[in-house]
Amino acid sequence: MQFFSSDFKLGILGGGQLGKMMLYETRKWDIYTKVMDASADAPCKIACNEFVQGSLMDFDAVYQFGQDVDVLTIEIENVNIDALEKLEHEGKKVYPPTKTLRTIQNKATQKLFYTDHEIPTAPFTRFAYTSEIEDSIHNGGLQLPFVWKSAQFGYDGQGVKVVRKIEDLQGLPNVECIAERMIDFKNELAVIVARNTKGEVVTYPVVEMEFHPEANQVEYVICPARIDPKVAEKARDIALKVSEHMKHIGLLAVEMFQTKEDQILVNEVAPRPHNSGHYSIEASYTNQFEQHIRAILGLPLGKTESKVAGVMVNLVGAEGHTGDVVYQNMEQILEMEGVTPHIYGKRQTRPFRKMGHVTIVDEDMAHAREVAQKVKETIKVISE
Amino acid sequence: MQFFSSDFKLGILGGGQLGKMMLYETRKWDIYTKVMDASADAPCKIACNEFVQGSLMDFDAVYQFGQDVDVLTIEIENVNIDALEKLEHEGKKVYPPTKTLRTIQNKATQKLFYTDHEIPTAPFTRFAYTSEIEDSIHNGGLQLPFVWKSAQFGYDGQGVKVVRKIEDLQGLPNVECIAERMIDFKNELAVIVARNTKGEVVTYPVVEMEFHPEANQVEYVICPARIDPKVAEKARDIALKVSEHMKHIGLLAVEMFQTKEDQILVNEVAPRPHNSGHYSIEASYTNQFEQHIRAILGLPLGKTESKVAGVMVNLVGAEGHTGDVVYQNMEQILEMEGVTPHIYGKRQTRPFRKMGHVTIVDEDMAHAREVAQKVKETIKVISE
Numbered sequence: 001m002q003f004f005s006s007d008f009k010l011g012i013l014g015g016g017q018l019g020k021m022m023l024y025e026t027r028k029w030d031i032y033t034k035v036m037d038a039s040a041d042a043p044c045k046i047a048c049n050e051f052v053q054g055s056l057m058d059f060d061a062v063y064q065f066g067q068d069v070d071v072l073t074i075e076i077e078n079v080n081i082d083a084l085e086k087l088e089h090e091g092k093k094v095y096p097p098t099k100t101l102r103t104i105q106n107k108a109t110q111k112l113f114y115t116d117h118e119i120p121t122a123p124f125t126r127f128a129y130t131s132e133i134e135d136s137i138h139n140g141g142l143q144l145p146f147v148w149k150s151a152q153f154g155y156d157g158q159g160v161k162v163v164r165k166i167e168d169l170q171g172l173p174n175v176e177c178i179a180e181r182m183i184d185f186k187n188e189l190a191v192i193v194a195r196n197t198k199g200e201v202v203t204y205p206v207v208e209m210e211f212h213p214e215a216n217q218v219e220y221v222i223c224p225a226r227i228d229p230k231v232a233e234k235a236r237d238i239a240l241k242v243s244e245h246m247k248h249i250g251l252l253a254v255e256m257f258q259t260k261e262d263q264i265l266v267n268e269v270a271p272r273p274h275n276s277g278h279y280s281i282e283a284s285y286t287n288q289f290e291q292h293i294r295a296i297l298g299l300p301l302g303k304t305e306s307k308v309a310g311v312m313v314n315l316v317g318a319e320g321h322t323g324d325v326v327y328q329n330m331e332q333i334l335e336m337e338g339v340t341p342h343i344y345g346k347r348q349t350r351p352f353r354k355m356g357h358v359t360i361v362d363e364d365m366a367h368a369r370e371v372a373q374k375v376k377e378t379i380k381v382i383s384e
Numbered sequence: 385m386q387f388f389s390s391d392f393k394l395g396i397l398g399g400g401q402l403g404k405m406m407l408y409e410t411r412k413w414d415i416y417t418k419v420m421d422a423s424a425d426a427p428c429k430i431a432c433n434e435f436v437q438g439s440l441m442d443f444d445a446v447y448q449f450g451q452d453v454d455v456l457t458i459e460i461e462n463v464n465i466d467a468l469e470k471l472e473h474e475g476k477k478v479y480p481p482t483k484t485l486r487t488i489q490n491k492a493t494q495k496l497f498y499t500d501h502e503i504p505t506a507p508f509t510r511f512a513y514t515s516e517i518e519d520s521i522h523n524g525g526l527q528l529p530f531v532w533k534s535a536q537f538g539y540d541g542q543g544v545k546v547v548r549k550i551e552d553l554q555g556l557p558n559v560e561c562i563a564e565r566m567i568d569f570k571n572e573l574a575v576i577v578a579r580n581t582k583g584e585v586v587t588y589p590v591v592e593m594e595f596h597p598e599a600n601q602v603e604y605v606i607c608p609a610r611i612d613p614k615v616a617e618k619a620r621d622i623a624l625k626v627s628e629h630m631k632h633i634g635l636l637a638v639e640m641f642q643t644k645e646d647q648i649l650v651n652e653v654a655p656r657p658h659n660s661g662h663y664s665i666e667a668s669y670t671n672q673f674e675q676h677i678r679a680i681l682g683l684p685l686g687k688t689e690s691k692v693a694g695v696m697v698n699l700v701g702a703e704g705h706t707g708d709v710v711y712q713n714m715e716q717i718l719e720m721e722g723v724t725p726h727i728y729g730k731r732q733t734r735p736f737r738k739m740g741h742v743t744i745v746d747e748d749m750a751h752a753r754e755v756a757q758k759v760k761e762t763i764k765v766i767s768e
Contacts, residue, residue, distance in 0.1 A: 020411070023431075024408050024411070024412075027404070027408070027430075027431060027729075028408075028724075028725075028726055028727070029725065029726075029727050030727040030728070030729040046411075046430065046431060046432070046433055047407075047411060047430060047431040048430070049430055285721070285722050285745065290724075294718065299715060299718050300715060300718045300719040302718070302721075303721045303722055307691040307692045307745070307747075308691045331683060331684060334678065334683050334684045334686070335684040337669070337686075337687045338669050338687055340412075340674075341412075341413065342412055342413075343412070343413050343414040344414070345411075345414040361669065361691070363691075
C-alpha cells in the first residue's frame with residue numbers, strides 16, 4: 001500500500017498541538033509528513049519529516065506547499081481556501097474538501113447551512129455589518145439579549161460577545177456578523193463523526209462538556225456523557241445528519257447544546273481532530289488522530305468505543321502569568337492513578353493559552369471525575 | 385520541574401524501534417532528547433530534538449555524547465560500558481547503572497548472578513573457550529543435549545545453538561560461553577519490573593509467550609498470561625527478587641520458563657523497554673515507555689494494570705524477501721476491530737528482521753487471541 005512506503009507524502013497545514021498529536025500516528029505507521037506553520041517554534045517542527053515555515057493564509061505559500069504532497073489535510077480551519085481550491089481543481093486530494101471548509105469558515109454561511117438542511121440550531125439573524133444591528137433592535141426585528149458573533153475568524157472564543165444592552169455593541173468591529181438567540185442549555189455536548197474517502201461513517205460516543213458553575217468556562221470533557229441514552233441517541237443522529245450533508249472527509253466534531261427541554265441544537269462544527277476528542281488517546285480503541293488519518297487515506301475506520309471512562313482537563317495558562325512556562329506540581333498529578341498529562345511544547349505561557357491537557361481514565365466514571373477535579377486543583381501553568 | 389522545561393536534556397543511546405516508541409513519550413511531555421545511533425536512517429532520527437550518528441561501541445563517541453546530556457539511558461544493551469562508567473564516575477546520571485549493564489552484558493556473569501542470589505535458573509557450566517566443551521563431555525562433566533550460548537553479544541537470538549551431538553559444536557566461535565541444560569518448559573513467561581531513582585518498584589502483569597507448535601518461535605505475547613494465578617504470583621515474586629538484587633533503574637524485563645512441574649526458572653533479563661511489553665501501549669494504564677521515562681527521571685511510577693486484554697504479534701520479514709519493504713494486506717488487518725499496527729520505519733526487509741508489531745486489544749481475551757491469529761495469517765512483510 002502506497003501510504004506505508006516511502007513514495008507517499010502527507011501534507012498538514014498547521015503545526016500546533018493537533019498536528020503534533022496527529023504526527024504520533026503518522027510516526028506509528030511510518031507515513032512521510034510535511035508540515036507548514038507560520039511559527040519556527042511550532043510544536044510539530046520535530047517529528048514531521050519536513051517542516052516549512054509559511055503563513056497559512058498566504059495563497060502562494062499554501063499553493064506551493066500543496067503541490068509537493070500527495071494528500072493535504074489541516075489541523076486548523078483558518079487557511080487560504082482559494083489556494084486549496086486551486087489545488088483541488090488540479091486534482092490534488094484536499095481533505096476536508098474546500099466546500100466543507102467554505103461552509104464552516106464563515107459563521108453566517110455555517111448557520112444558513114443548518115437551517116437549509118433542517119438541522120436544529122439556535123435562531124439567528126445575519127447582518128452584513130455590525131452597525132445594522134442597532135436599527136434592527138429599535139424596530140423590533142431583534143430582541144436583547146443575544147450572542148454577537150463575527151462571521152469570519154471566530155477561532156478560539158475570539159469574535160464572540162454576549163450583548164445584553166445596546167451599549168454592549170460599542171467597540172465591536174463593524175463586520176459581517178450574526179446575532180444568535182441565547183440558549184438556556186443544561187449541557188454542552190459533542191460528537192465526533194469520522195467519514196472516509198469511501199463514504200464509510202462512524203461516530204464516537206457523545207461527550208459532555210462540564211462547565212465551571214461560576215466562570216462559565218468548560219472545565220472537563222467527559223466520555224461518555226452522563227445523560228439519558230435517548231438524548232445521546234438524538235445527539236448522535238443529529239451529528240450524523242450534519243456529517244451527511246457536510247460531505248466532509250476526515251473528522252467532523254459537532255458541538256451541540258442540550259436545552260432544558262432536552263432539545264439538541266447544533267452550535268458549531270470543526271472538520272478536524274478536536275479538543276473534545278483528546279480523551280480518546282487514552283480511553284478509546286481508536287484515537288481521533290489515528291481515525292482522521294484512516295479517514296483521509298481511505299483506510300477502514302477503527303472501533304470508536306471506549307476501553308474505559310475518560311475525563312479531559314485543559315491545561316491553560318494561569319491568570320497573571322506571561323513568559324517562559326513552568327508546569328507546577330506535575331509530580332503530584334503523576335502520583336494519581338490513570339492520569340496522563342500532555343504538554344504541547346509551547347515555550348511561552350499567557351493567561352488562558354492552551355498549553356496542554358490531562359486525561360484521566362478509570363473503569364469507574366465517578367472515580368475518574370473525582371481524580372480530574374484533584375488534577376485541576378493541583379497543577380498550575382505559570383511563568384518562571 | 386526541570387524535566388518539563390527547556391534546560392533539561394535526555395540522552396538515548398540507540399535509535400531503533402524501542403527508542404522511537406520512547407520518543408512518543410518524551411514528545412508527549414515535551415522533554416528535550418538527543419539520540420545517538422550508528423545508522424543515519426535510524427527510526428529515531430526524526431522525533432528527537434538532536435540526532436548524532438556514531439557507534440554505540442566506540443568509547444569516545446559514547447563519552448562525548450554523554451557529556452552533553454543530563455540523564456543518559458539506553459534502548460539497547462550493546463553499548464560501550466567503559467565510557468558509561470567514566471561518565472558515571474564523573475557524576476553523570478546513567479540509567480540503567482553500569483553495574484547492572486555489566487552483569488547483564490556477559491551471559492556467564494548474568495547466570496552466576498542468579499546462582500549467587502539464589503534465583504532459580506537452568507543449570508549451566510561456564511567455559512572460557514568453546515574448545516573446552518568437548519573434553520568436558522568426554523569426561524562426563526557435561527551431558528548432551530544442551531544449549532550453547534556465547535557469553536558476549538548474544539542479542540536477538542544470535543550466539544545461541546542447541547547442541548544435540550558433538551558434531552553440532554563444529555563451526556561455533558571459540559569464545560567464552562556457557563552450556564545450559566535444555567528446559568522442557570510448558571510456557572515462556574515475562575514480567576516487566578519498573579524501579580525509579582527513589583527506589584519505588586512496580587510490576588506489570590505476567591505475560592505469556594505463545595510458541596508456534598512446529599517452528600518453536602514466539603508467535604504471540606499475551607497479557608495477562610493464561611496461567612494459574614499461583615504460578616503468576618510466583619513469577620512476579622521471582623522477577624521482583626531479580627530486580628531487587630539487580631538494583632537497576634528504569635525497566636527490567638525478566639524472561640522466565642514455566643517448567644512442566646510449574647517451576648519458574650529465570651532465562652534472561654533486559655534493562656529497558658522490551659518486546660514483551662509492547663502490548664502495554666494499547667492495553668495498559670501506563671505503557672512501558674512512559675514508565676521507563678518516569679523511572680529514570682525519578683517521577684512517581686504509573687499504574688501497571690491493563691484496561692483490556694492484549695495480544696501482540698511481531699511483524700518480521702518473510703522468508704525469501706530481501707529489499708525495499710512492503711506491508712502486504714495492511715488494509716485487511718485495519719478492518720479488524722481493536723487492531724493497531726506499529727511500523728518501525730526500517731526501509732529494508734530481510735528474513736526474520738523485526739519490522740514492526742501489531743497489538744490486538746479486546747475486553748475478551750479469547751476474542752483478542754482469535755483476531756491475533758487472523759492478523760498473523762493476513763499481513764505479510766515482503767520486498768517490492
